[in-house]
Amino acid sequence: MEKVYDLIIIGGGPAGITAGIYAARKKLKTLLLTKDFIGQVGKTSRVDNYPGFFGVSGQELMKKFEGHLKKFEIEIKKDEEVTKVEKKGEFFSVKAENSNEFKAKALIVATGRDPRPLEVPGEKEFIGRGVSYCSICDSAFFKDKAVAVIGGGNSGFEAALDLVKYAKRIFIFERSDKIMADEILQEQVKKEKSIEIHLNKEIKKIEGRDKVQAMVYQDLKTGKTFQVPIDGVFVQIGTIPATGFLKGLCEFNEKDEIKVDFESCGTSTPGLFAAGDVNNGKWKQIIIAAGEGARAALAAYEYLQSKTL
Amino acid sequence: MKVKVYSTPICPYCVALKEFLKEHNIEFEEIDVSQNQQAAKEIVEKTGQMGVPVVEVDGQVVVGFDREKISKLLGIRE
Numbered sequence: 001m002e003k004v005y006d007l008i009i010i011g012g013g014p015a016g017i018t019a020g021i022y023a024a025r026k027k028l029k030t031l032l033l034t035k036d037f038i039g040q041v042g043k044t045s046r047v048d049n050y051p052g053f054f055g056v057s058g059q060e061l062m063k064k065f066e067g068h069l070k071k072f073e074i075e076i077k078k079d080e081e082v083t084k085v086e087k088k089g090e091f092f093s094v095k096a097e098n099s100n101e102f103k104a105k106a107l108i109v110a111t112g113r114d115p116r117p118l119e120v121p122g123e124k125e126f127i128g129r130g131v132s133y134c135s136i137c138d139s140a141f142f143k144d145k146a147v148a149v150i151g152g153g154n155s156g157f158e159a160a161l162d163l164v165k166y167a168k169r170i171f172i173f174e175r176s177d178k179i180m181a182d183e184i185l186q187e188q189v190k191k192e193k194s195i196e197i198h199l200n201k202e203i204k205k206i207e208g209r210d211k212v213q214a215m216v217y218q219d220l221k222t223g224k225t226f227q228v229p230i231d232g233v234f235v236q237i238g239t240i241p242a243t244g245f246l247k248g249l250c251e252f253n254e255k256d257e258i259k260v261d262f263e264s265c266g267t268s269t270p271g272l273f274a275a276g277d278v279n280n281g282k283w284k285q286i287i288i289a290a291g292e293g294a295r296a297a298l299a300a301y302e303y304l305q306s307k308t309l
Numbered sequence: 310m311k312v313k314v315y316s317t318p319i320c321p322y323c324v325a326l327k328e329f330l331k332e333h334n335i336e337f338e339e340i341d342v343s344q345n346q347q348a349a350k351e352i353v354e355k356t357g358q359m360g361v362p363v364v365e366v367d368g369q370v371v372v373g374f375d376r377e378k379i380s381k382l383l384g385i386r387e
Contacts (some may be wrong), residue, residue, distance in 0.1 A: 042321040079376055128358040128372070137320045140343035141359035166343075210357065232359075238364050 004103045005031045007077075007300050008094050010082050011110030013039040014286045015276025017065045018293030019108045019300075024072035026301045031104065033080040037066040039112055040239070040277070041286055043134050045162055050286050061286075073258075082111075082199055082245050087269065105307065106300040108273045109246060109258065110293060112306035113239035113284070118150060122206030123235070128210025130232050138232075142167045145231035148215055150203055156236040157181035160195050161188060163234070170194055171228070173201045173217060195262055206233055237254075243276045253280045264299035265292050279305070312337040312383070315352050315363040319343075323362040326374040333385050337364075 009019050012034030023030040041047070044058030053061055080096040085107065092107040114135040117123060123131055132138040135149075144215070147167045149160045152174030160170050172189075177200050179186060189195050200276050204225065205266075206214040215230045241257045250267040251259045258267055258274035262281070267274045273296040276289030314330070314337045316323035330337055331372050342349040342361055352363045364371045366382045380386070 035324060038321045038325065045319065057319070059319070059324060062321075128360045130359060132359075133319075137317075138360055139323065140317045140361070141349055141353065143349065184343050211359070 003105060004105065005029050006104065006304055007031075007106045007108065008033065008092065008295075009106035009108045009110060009297075010034070010094065011039075011106060011108075011111060011165055011278070012037045012066070012076075012078070013041060013062075013112045013276060014065060015112070015278075015289040015293035016108070016110035016295070017069045018290040019232040019275055019297040020069050020074050020076075020293075021072060021098045022294050022297035023300065024069075024074040025125065026297070028297075028301060028304065029124075031075045031077065031102055032069075033082055033094065033102070035081050037062050037114050038079060039179060045136050047286065055218075060110060076207065077246065084245050085109075085249055087249060090196070092271065093190045106271045106273070106303055108275055108293075108296045108300060109278055110131075110275045110289070110296070111242040112239075114242050114288075115235065116240050118203055118235050118237065120203055120205055122208070122212075123233075126206055126208060126212045129210065130208065131206060131232050133231065133236075135162040135234050135236075138234075139163045139166045142232045144168045146229065147171070147234060148203075148228075148230050149230035149234045150197070150238055151236035151238070152176070152178075152197065153184055153236070153238065154185060155238075156234075157185040157189050159234045159236050161185070161192070164192050165193060168195070168231070169291075171230075172197045173203060174199050175202050175220070202227055203233075209239070239277070243278060250274075255280070260270060263295070264302075265296035266299055266303075270299075311367055313340060313365040314338070315340045315342050315348060315365070316361050317341060317343040318344075320361050322374040324386065327363045327375070328365065329379075333383070335383055340350070373378075 005026040007030045009032045020032045041058045042062045074236040084095040093105045094102045120221045143166045149169045200220040201217045207214045250269040257280040258277045265275045275292035275296040277284045319331045340348045
């Protein structure tokens, strides 16, 4: 007979892991599918706002989360990129890239978010050849080089600070007329002589032969277009929810975020829950994602109980 | 079989890759490209990519933690 799980959790970030812990403690027959245990947090150099872990690296925090999850009895499949989810009668059918279909009575989506692309000519062509979305992964390749960081928010400022150790000059380009980064990051950036901030600049094009050599941008105040020689472009203009595999299964908001009721993290489809950065919650924070993972798992437990009555 | 891993101490996928190799008892030489700029240049030349991790198995190169390709090269069965 085909195996049916009580619950499938998709995602191995703070939301998915917390949901896993709570589900395991409720003895639900649970499967957690994830690409990896890295995600957005694992690519953050330092986390200072998660209680009990001041100054922890994102990677270390994720290791601790993963280790904590594995203390419990729960089936985990890593390297699984979910490609499609369907509702077949009472069950959710989850199709992953490297495996067959998995079936469950309830589903928690905790897939988080992916970097938002600039969508300018040259960007895709030069990924891994000067264009990067992960400063802590790739900054070592820009020793004594000139690099641009696109985006004047927290992640842009953090990327610029990651690059200080390597790059000779760092230009932060922000499209709007003001900096969005937290004041504390602004102070740190101000101290670094190698970082320059440019407001009202929109990137138009990334150019080069076999790697990035220049960038074209427009000054939105004067309308004039410029080209600057540059060796690297770090794109930090925010993120988009990772919901491509879920199309049509529940309601989304205009940002493609899954709409949930915040008490239960339940979606418009019974038995389907969404926790963490992937839903329409306003603040995207590790601790909020973890909290929502707990809510979703407890709500899924209640849902499953009501079904068997 | 000679296995080299080009990495940086903070790149998350490098850590994941090294753990994977250790789990399967595969010995490797580790080259930290954040300390060794010559090695950083070499892998850009070899792979055309500015990214770590890079695994080199007897001269064959894989960019990124591509578990399937790396397992094939090393004869790892999971």
